Amino acid sequence: MLLFSNITREAKFLFKQSYLLSLLSIVFLLSTFAVWSGISESNSQLSTIERLQEKDTIDRKNVLANQTSFGSAAYYSFHLTYSPPSAMAFAAMGQRDIYPWKHRVRMLALEGQIYETDADNPELSFLGRFDFAFLVSVLLPLFVILLLHDLRSAERESGRYDLLITTARKQQRLWLSRASVLCLALVGALLLPFIIGALTTQATLASIGLIVLVVLGHLLFWMFLTLSYTATNRAAKQNSAHIASVLLSIWLVVTILIPVVTDIIIDKLVESPNGGDIVMTQREAVNAAWDLPFSATWNEFLPTHPQWQEKTQMDSLFAWKWYYAFQQVGDQKASALSKTYRNAILKKDAMAGNFSYLSPAMMTQRLMSSIAKTNTIASMEYEQKIRNYHQKLRDFYYPLLFNETEFNYQIMSELPQFSEQIKISKNDKENS
Amino acid sequence: MNSVINQITRHEWRYWHRTKLAFSVILIGTLLTIISVMVNTQSMQHTAHEREHLQQSSEAQFLDQPDRHPHRMVHYGHYVFRTPSPLSIIEPGVDAYTGTAIFLEGHKQNSAMFADQRQASGMTRFSSLTPSFLLQVLAPLFIILIGYASVTREKEAGTLNIIFTQGVNLRHLIIGKYLAIVSCGLMMLLPLIVAGIWATFDGESIFITGSFVIGYVFYILIWSGIVIAVSALSNKNSVSFAVLIAIWIAFCILLPRIGSSTAAALAPSPGKLEADFAVLDELRKLGDGHNAADPAFEQLKKNLFTQYNVDKIEDLPINFRGTVAQYSEKKLTDVLNIFAEKRMQEELAQAKISRLFGWLTPTTAMRSFSMIMAGTSLETHHRFLREAEKLRFDFVQSLNKVHQDSLSYQADANRYKNAETAKMARVDAKNWQVLSSFSFEPDSEITRLSRSFPYIIQLFFWLVAIGFIFRIAIRRIR
Numbered sequence: 001m002l003l004f005s006n007i008t009r010e011a012k013f014l015f016k017q018s019y020l021l022s023l024l025s026i027v028f029l030l031s032t033f034a035v036w037s038g039i040s041e042s043n044s045q046l047s048t049i050e051r052l053q054e055k056d057t058i059d060r061k062n063v064l065a066n067q068t069s070f071g072s073a074a075y076y077s078f079h080l081t082y083s084p085p086s087a088m089a090f091a092a093m094g095q096r097d098i099y100p101w102k103h104r105v106r107m108l109a110l111e112g113q114i115y116e117t118d119a120d121n122p123e124l125s126f127l128g129r130f131d132f133a134f135l136v137s138v139l140l141p142l143f144v145i146l147l148l149h150d151l152r153s154a155e156r157e158s159g160r161y162d163l164l165i166t167t168a169r170k171q172q173r174l175w176l177s178r179a180s181v182l183c184l185a186l187v188g189a190l191l192l193p194f195i196i197g198a199l200t201t202q203a204t205l206a207s208i209g210l211i212v213l214v215v216l217g218h219l220l221f222w223m224f225l226t227l228s229y230t231a232t233n234r235a236a237k238q239n240s241a242h243i244a245s246v247l248l249s250i251w252l253v254v255t256i257l258i259p260v261v262t263d264i265i266i267d268k269l270v271e272s273p274n275g276g277d278i279v280m281t282q283r284e285a286v287n288a289a290w291d292l293p294f295s296a297t298w299n300e301f302l303p304t305h306p307q308w309q310e311k312t313q314m315d316s317l318f319a320w321k322w323y324y325a326f327q328q329v330g331d332q333k334a335s336a337l338s339k340t341y342r343n344a345i346l347k348k349d350a351m352a353g354n355f356s357y358l359s360p361a362m363m364t365q366r367l368m369s370s371i372a373k374t375n376t377i378a379s380m381e382y383e384q385k386i387r388n389y390h391q392k393l394r395d396f397y398y399p400l401l402f403n404e405t406e407f408n409y410q411i412m413s414e415l416p417q418f419s420e421q422i423k424i425s426k427n428d429k430e431n432s
Numbered sequence: 433m434n435s436v437i438n439q440i441t442r443h444e445w446r447y448w449h450r451t452k453l454a455f456s457v458i459l460i461g462t463l464l465t466i467i468s469v470m471v472n473t474q475s476m477q478h479t480a481h482e483r484e485h486l487q488q489s490s491e492a493q494f495l496d497q498p499d500r501h502p503h504r505m506v507h508y509g510h511y512v513f514r515t516p517s518p519l520s521i522i523e524p525g526v527d528a529y530t531g532t533a534i535f536l537e538g539h540k541q542n543s544a545m546f547a548d549q550r551q552a553s554g555m556t557r558f559s560s561l562t563p564s565f566l567l568q569v570l571a572p573l574f575i576i577l578i579g580y581a582s583v584t585r586e587k588e589a590g591t592l593n594i595i596f597t598q599g600v601n602l603r604h605l606i607i608g609k610y611l612a613i614v615s616c617g618l619m620m621l622l623p624l625i626v627a628g629i630w631a632t633f634d635g636e637s638i639f640i641t642g643s644f645v646i647g648y649v650f651y652i653l654i655w656s657g658i659v660i661a662v663s664a665l666s667n668k669n670s671v672s673f674a675v676l677i678a679i680w681i682a683f684c685i686l687l688p689r690i691g692s693s694t695a696a697a698l699a700p701s702p703g704k705l706e707a708d709f710a711v712l713d714e715l716r717k718l719g720d721g722h723n724a725a726d727p728a729f730e731q732l733k734k735n736l737f738t739q740y741n742v743d744k745i746e747d748l749p750i751n752f753r754g755t756v757a758q759y760s761e762k763k764l765t766d767v768l769n770i771f772a773e774k775r776m777q778e779e780l781a782q783a784k785i786s787r788l789f790g791w792l793t794p795t796t797a798m799r800s801f802s803m804i805m806a807g808t809s810l811e812t813h814h815r816f817l818r819e820a821e822k823l824r825f826d827f828v829q830s831l832n833k834v835h836q837d838s839l840s841y842q843a844d845a846n847r848y849k850n851a852e853t854a855k856m857a858r859v860d861a862k863n864w865q866v867l868s869s870f871s872f873e874p875d876s877e878i879t880r881l882s883r884s885f886p887y888i889i890q891l892f893f894w895l896v897a898i899g900f901i902f903r904i905a906i907r908r909i910r
Binding site for chain 2: 030033034036037040041044048051052055056059062080095098099102103104112115116117118119120121122123124125126127128129130131134137138139142146150153157239240241242244245248252255256259260261262263264266267272274275276279280283284287290291316317318344345348349351352355356361362365366375376
């Protein structure tokens with residue numbers, strides 16, 4: 001009860017200060033902008049996917065209408081794959097602007113296609129987006145510092161300090177309740193637009209709760225850091241600006257210096273093959289096959305696909321089954337490199353995860369994009385889905401090609417489709 | 433009069449020397465810039481060598497291919513790599529976010545692959561250890577830490593009036609303090625100047641590096657001006673500090689990103705895939721270049737028949753398949769280029785919206801200027817795409833011409849019959865020499881300068897605005 005009366009008293013006192021109200025309204029506006037632009041980005045991604053799906057279906061229908069063999073059907077038809085933004089993606093766009101979330105593949109060697117990227121405008125990615133995660137991870141600490149650094153020193157400088165601590169029953173409680181009021185107001189201004197946004201995109205309550213927890217955690221960290229520094233004897237001798245510059249340097253170190261230094265360390269520690277080598281290896285393997293005896297292709301292909309052992313005879317110098325077999329061989333030859341490449345990305349990401357314990361800003365960013373499923377891992381999962389889908393295409397076409405089945409449209413209607421739940425319906429809020 | 437200003441400047445320096453804070457800020461700022469210049473120079477040179485090497489080996493591999501059917505080489509394709517510009521040791525710009533390699537092949541325009549950020553740890557999405565980031569974002573903060581109290585200090589201690597009674601002109605006082613702060617900021621620029629000289633030896637024109645460095649000097653002048661003006665307008669150290677930090681957050685962190693988000697929201701770009709579908713729609717009307725029997729080529733055939741006065745494809749002195757390949761590649765490329773051009777214009781329009789924020793924050797103005805001058809802006813990436821496309825079209829068409837002129841229609845038609853006919857359907861490997869070598873050079877000085885003109889105006893605008901605020905500040909103190 002005492003704490004409550006403390007808090008109401010402090011609130012009445014603090015909200016009379018106009019600078020506080022203007023700071024809070026700025027935070028509120030920033031958060032509104034971040035949420036609005038995030039939702040607009042999410043919506044535009046969703047509608048892009050819908051338009052693409054439609055065009056993809058029309059295109060494949062058109063292509064298949066002109067085909068006379070399964071081989072050429074596979075050669076000419078592209079297939080759309082996509083990874084829709086989660087309902088929470090608006091709050092943390094994460095890595096979605098540099099890793100692709102839409103991709104078209106066909107039955108040719110996958111290693112030659114999968115690195116194609118329909119990425120966002122590089123200049124905008126370079127400038128960075130202003131999303132809610134950025135607001136929370138980078139700017140929130142600065143707001144806390146601006147609000148709380150002169151808690152004591154402002155009173156000291158205006159000569160009220162001694163009076164205040166003699167009249168307060170418990171000194172600690174006074175500062176704590178004052179800081180709590182300020183931070184509660186801050187977090188309110190920050191979270192209100194977010195929660196409204198999350199409810200309109202129908203994000204799950206669990207994910208909203210998790211994000212709120214992350215925001216509170218980050219806020220509490222900076223609140224206690226600021227409070228404990230301002231309580232030191234060292235700070236007692238410093239003026240407001242001096243205290244703020246010390247806190248600012250801490251922010252600078254954990255938000256900027258630690259991430260850039262760890263980035264260099266991670267880069268040195270993790271050996272990664274050059275992406276160019278993967279595609280070159282694949283290309284050499286695929287193109288050399290034309291000049292090599294057929295047996296060269298079959299000798300590589302059959303060990304992984306022994307079921308077609310008896311079906312390799314060819315009437316002419318060209319047969320689609322042989323063509324796709326050497327595409328497969330191209331992938332097989334590049335597969336070791338490609339795996340190392342992907343593992344290097346995952347390893348770097350895991351190390352960044354460990355290093356982020358040193359940087360609350362990075363930690364917050366990573367947690368939020370992991371809740372929103374927009375982090376590197378989510379992008380790599382999408383890549384794996386593309387690989388799996390491509391495999392399904394091969395599983396579909398190989399029997400038709402090797403058994404030399406007569407082409408007919410009936411069979412083509414069983415062509416595997418890439419599917420991913422995209423609209424989240426009202427009764428099924430769980431996003432897949 | 434000058435000696436008064438001089439004295440004030442020197443006095444300010446002595447004060448900073450006494451207080452450890454200012455001194456250590458300058459030291460840390462300069463050290464960080466030196467380190468970042470060294471790290472960046474090393475990594476950029478490594479990248480440059482690696483890509484040059486990849487480019488050469490890619491060309492050598494193409495030329496080393498054995499005798500083949502020319503269309504096989506169209507699909508064998510070629511890789512081009514973008515070598516970084518000399519000034520990217522200071523301003524890497526969009527380089528880390530754009531792909532660095534493109535696979536060139538017939539009938540397709542591929543996107544650039546392997547952007548560095550996709551292989552990075554993700555730790556550098558907010559900050560990066562590049563000299564440009566340090567100078568554009570952190571240097572203003574350091575200037576604030578050094579100078580926020582330069583006038584308010586005197587006000588709080590009551591020494592301002594003493595200085596006036598000694599006959600010092602207020603304007604001289606402000607100018608003296610301003611010069612002191614500017615000189616601190618310029619110390620952080622020293623490593624940049626060294627790197628600029630390095631880039632000049634690396635092939636960058638002295639005119640460009642000169643203007644580049646002058647741009648950064650402007651930026652220091654602007655921020656030092658903001659700091660002095662706020663300090664002169666405030667009554668207390670703490671107020672001056674809080675206001676300056678708020679301005680720094682707004683100018684260096686908030687507004688540039690708000691600019692980028694605004695651009696994405698106002699002018700959404702549909703992306704390459706969507707354009708690809710539109711291209712496909714167009715292409716269906718053009719016919720398949722692999723299939724010379726496609727009815728779309730009927731007119732072409734008739735024209736050739738009248739030109740050579742024959743009535744059978746077999747009687748044509750040229751290989752009709754090669755002609756069709758050339759014809760359809762040309763048509764297709766025209767369509768592809770229309771869409772590629774449209775997409776680049778869309779991206780540029782987005783970038784220009786975000787650069788308009790240079791009127792709201794000097795940081796964006798500086799960044800646009802810096803990227804364009806260094807040749808690491810979106811425009812340069814687009815030129816890379818265009819040059820790669822030109823190379824692609826040239827070698828594909830040259831191969832198609834070889835297909836038309838050096839391979840008989842009969843041999844071509846029978847290429848899959850047996851090993852003997854397959855051998856007949858090949859052309860000599862010396863034909864692969866049609867590939868011209870690729871090296872990506874930075875834009876010319878004039879192009880870069882004229883492109884950065886709007887941002888030079890923005891920087892001037894900020895300088896003028898600062899001068900204006902100075903006048904207000906001087907009037908207010910009186």
